[in-house]
Amino acid sequence: MNAKVWAITRREYLERVRTRWFLISTFGLPLVLVALMFLPNYLISRGGSGDSSIRVGVVDLRRGLSEELGRTLEEGWIVQPLESSAGNTEGELREILLRSDLDAVLLLSADIGEGGEARLLTRRAISSRQERAMRLGIRDALVAVRLRERGLEEVNTAWLLRSADLQVTRISAEGEQSREIFQALAMVFALVTYMMFLVYGQLIVRAVLEEKTSYVVEVMVSSVRPWEMMLGKMFGVGAVGLTQIGIWVLVAGSLATFGLAGAGAALAEQGIDLSELRFPVGLFAWALTYFVLGYFLYAGLFLAAGASLSNEQDAQQVVTPLVLVIVVGFVLVISVIETPDSPWAVVGSLIPLFSPMIVPARLAISHVPFWELAVSLTLLVLSLLGAAWVAGRIYRVGVLMRGKRPNLTELLRWARHG
Amino acid sequence: MTEMAIRLQGVSKSFGEQKAVDGLDLHVPRGSIYGLLGPNGAGKTTAIRIMLDIIGPDCGEVELLGSPVDDAVRARVGYLPEERGLYQKMRVADQLAFLGVLKGMRRDAARREAERWLERMELIDRADDAVETLSKGMQQKVQFLSTVLHRPDLLILDEPFSGLDPLNVDLLKEIILERSREGATVLFSTHLIEDAERLCDRVCMIAGARKVLDGRVVEIKASAGRREVALGVDGDANFLRELPFVVRISDHGNYFEVRLADGADPQELLRAAVAAGVAVRHFALVEPSLREIFLDRAGRRSADSIGRRGSERAAHARLKASP
Numbered sequence: 170m171n172a173k174v175w176a177i178t179r180r181e182y183l184e185r186v187r188t189r190w191f192l193i194s195t196f197g198l199p200l201v202l203v204a205l206m207f208l209p210n211y212l213i214s215r216g217g218s219g220d221s222s223i224r225v226g227v228v229d230l231r232r233g234l235s236e237e238l239g240r241t242l243e244e245g246w247i248v249q250p251l252e253s254s255a256g257n258t259e260g261e262l263r264e265i266l267l268r269s270d271l272d273a274v275l276l277l278s279a280d281i282g283e284g285g286e287a288r289l290l291t292r293r294a295i296s297s298r299q300e301r302a303m304r305l306g307i308r309d310a311l312v313a314v315r316l317r318e319r320g321l322e323e324v325n326t327a328w329l330l331r332s333a334d335l336q337v338t339r340i341s342a343e344g345e346q347s348r349e350i351f352q353a354l355a356m357v358f359a360l361v362t363y364m365m366f367l368v369y370g371q372l373i374v375r376a377v378l379e380e381k382t383s384y385v386v387e388v389m390v391s392s393v394r395p396w397e398m399m400l401g402k403m404f405g406v407g408a409v410g411l412t413q414i415g416i417w418v419l420v421a422g423s424l425a426t427f428g429l430a431g432a433g434a435a436l437a438e439q440g441i442d443l444s445e446l447r448f449p450v451g452l453f454a455w456a457l458t459y460f461v462l463g464y465f466l467y468a469g470l471f472l473a474a475g476a477s478l479s480n481e482q483d484a485q486q487v488v489t490p491l492v493l494v495i496v497v498g499f500v501l502v503i504s505v506i507e508t509p510d511s512p513w514a515v516v517g518s519l520i521p522l523f524s525p526m527i528v529p530a531r532l533a534i535s536h537v538p539f540w541e542l543a544v545s546l547t548l549l550v551l552s553l554l555g556a557a558w559v560a561g562r563i564y565r566v567g568v569l570m571r572g573k574r575p576n577l578t579e580l581l582r583w584a585r586h587g
Numbered sequence: 588m589t590e591m592a593i594r595l596q597g598v599s600k601s602f603g604e605q606k607a608v609d610g611l612d613l614h615v616p617r618g619s620i621y622g623l624l625g626p627n628g629a630g631k632t633t634a635i636r637i638m639l640d641i642i643g644p645d646c647g648e649v650e651l652l653g654s655p656v657d658d659a660v661r662a663r664v665g666y667l668p669e670e671r672g673l674y675q676k677m678r679v680a681d682q683l684a685f686l687g688v689l690k691g692m693r694r695d696a697a698r699r700e701a702e703r704w705l706e707r708m709e710l711i712d713r714a715d716d717a718v719e720t721l722s723k724g725m726q727q728k729v730q731f732l733s734t735v736l737h738r739p740d741l742l743i744l745d746e747p748f749s750g751l752d753p754l755n756v757d758l759l760k761e762i763i764l765e766r767s768r769e770g771a772t773v774l775f776s777t778h779l780i781e782d783a784e785r786l787c788d789r790v791c792m793i794a795g796a797r798k799v800l801d802g803r804v805v806e807i808k809a810s811a812g813r814r815e816v817a818l819g820v821d822g823d824a825n826f827l828r829e830l831p832f833v834v835r836i837s838d839h840g841n842y843f844e845v846r847l848a849d850g851a852d853p854q855e856l857l858r859a860a861v862a863a864g865v866a867v868r869h870f871a872l873v874e875p876s877l878r879e880i881f882l883d884r885a886g887r888r889s890a891d892s893i894g895r896r897g898s899e900r901a902a903h904a905r906l907k908a909s910p
């Protein structure tokens with residue numbers, strides 16, 4: 170590498186790694202990531218116990234159902250049967266609810282389960298957990314009533330409905346591993362790329378603005394060419410990102426190693442041999458490749474956007490469309506993890522803006538044909554070169570610009586003549 | 588002919604309707620200290636940016652150190668822009684070393700030089716502080732250091748003395764002279780004519796985007812066509828009144844200020860004094876200052892605006908009207 174580009178890279182890298190921001194984000198981002206993955210489920214599971222019980226009056230037109238419901242409803246509900254003649258229209262139900270001290274009333278229609286429905290009117294907000302409990306409670310009560318009506322009084326409904334766990338294992342060249350681990354891995358890839366693109370894209374914009382806001386730009390352009398500055402910034406900021414990822418992989422890796430080593434004896438007793446667990450090197454290599462290429466594509470785009478700015482206030486506006494693209498990419502990945510081989514997933518793998526997020530996730534949980542990888546990589550490389558070229562031209566003109574932000578037509582003119 | 592350190596030929600640049608530089612020819616010989624003078628907004632900074640290929644001219648040719656501006660040339664030039672700026676968060680020594688490396692120095696050499704200069708500027712104890720913690724004057728000195736760190740063959744300084752206290756102005760001038768003695772060419776712009784007069788051997792004055800004066804300071808003064816002699820004598824000075832080339836005499840008793848006609852040789856006056864038998868105690872040529880020449884050339888109003896703010900447009904109008 171050219172000595173000047175190297176010097177700029179080095180500066181951008183060292184000046185960023187030395188900041189408090191680097192320390193905070195290196196250790197903060199994984200916490201956010203873990204929180205994003207586990208907190209919602211944790212809060213939902215914890216939230217249940219915090220719910221106060223809801224007293225529900227049941228108008229049972231089907232007959233026999235309300236007694237069963239009292240048994241099958243899990244905690245969170247207190248069932249109180251009402252006269253079946255009390256009311257069977259919604260208007261009457263509302264009357265009952267408002268006159269009584271009940272929290273809710275439930276109407277079970279006579280043909281419930283055969284086309285008829287159950288209606289619940291409630292005065293209080295109910296949690297999704299309570300709603301689910303009610304849904305399951307009605308199902309189980311219906312099953313019990315139907316069994317009884319066919320003379321199968323003694324059958325244990327819970328036993329009847331009990332199913333088995335499904336264990337899915339994917340066999341591949343790298344050995345067999347449980348689907349769950351790889352699904353989690355896909356999610357981690359997606360989240361890390363998503364967050365890194367967002368954070369580092371905006372970091373690039375700030376790096377590009379730095380010369381202008383501190384007025385160093387003239388000294389710089391009298392010593393180096395704009396493209397050298399641009400490349401130095403891309404490499405330097407990118408290297409900060411890779412350092413961060415490196416730290417994460419190291420920490421996660423050593424935690425996992427110590428964790429597994431500690432559990433080794435216990436696992437061996439259960440017949441699990443640790444030596445059979447293999448680190449999916451190929452998968453991580455692909456993920457890294459896509460991450461780096463994707464970084465350069467987005468860095469080019471953010472750079473082109475930032476090059477035309479002269480102050481931080483305008484930055485948010487210019488950055489927003491790119492941020493939206495990244496968010497769309499992340500939404501796509503979530504659906505791809507559900508259905509890794511859908512047409513959406515294939516199309517998304519070919520679009521350069523999305524492929525850096527989608528392909529690693531797909532590789533983790535499914536098989537991606539070679540032609541798809543080849544086309545996806547080719548398109549990605551071509552478009553990142555294109556983005557860098559356009560960014561270079563805009564940067565060349567924009568680097569000395571001050572004041573009013575150029576509009577899109579002016580930007581295109583810069584790109585053409587820059 | 589001496590080789591030129593800077594050569595601009597017919598350089599013009601407009602921003603929209605506004606002509607910033609109009610047909611500028613500039614020839615700066617190697618080894619000279621060259622002043623680029625003119626009121627605020629005259630086009631000095633634009634001319635300098637064009638020299639350094641920071642902006643391209645609309646037309647005209649630019650050569651620095653004998654060739655068009657390329658990487659090799661850039662490495663041999665030190666540039667102090669009018670708008671000062673350093674990386675605020677970066678440490679002083681790191682910053683200087685970084686800028687030195689961009690000029691082609693090796694990192695360790697750049698570091699050593701940086702420390703040496705910081706020592707001289709009495710900033711060595713701030714070497715590891717972030718630039719933003721320095722006072723404005725200190726930051727200016729650091730920035731000036733960055734322009735001489737790599738021992739450039741050509742120094743281009745845009746308003747180098749503005750905002751500095753007299754002590755530091757002298758320090759800068761000392762370094763500029765030192766660099767010049769070592770063979771470097773120095774071009775600096777200023778709106779203060781006195782700065783240029785004392786330091787430069789050549790000046791170029793631009794006003795309203797055009798060149799109004801260019802050449803060696805002594806020649807400009809000589810060709811200003813005004814000669815004044817300060818004469819101190821013991822004896823009768825009446826001979827003065829008979830000399831045909833004497834235009835005006837201010838009599839202070841034993842001391843006279845004598846204005847000579849255009850083209851007259853002051854030596855003639857001395858000979859006449861000796862011939863008249865008076866004892867000459869004091870004989871000195873009083874050269875007109877650049878400021879006075881500029882006043883003569885450009886009219887009092889425009890010259891007044893030099894070194895002061897405002898009335899630039901009026902000044903330009905006057906300058907264009909004057910021959």
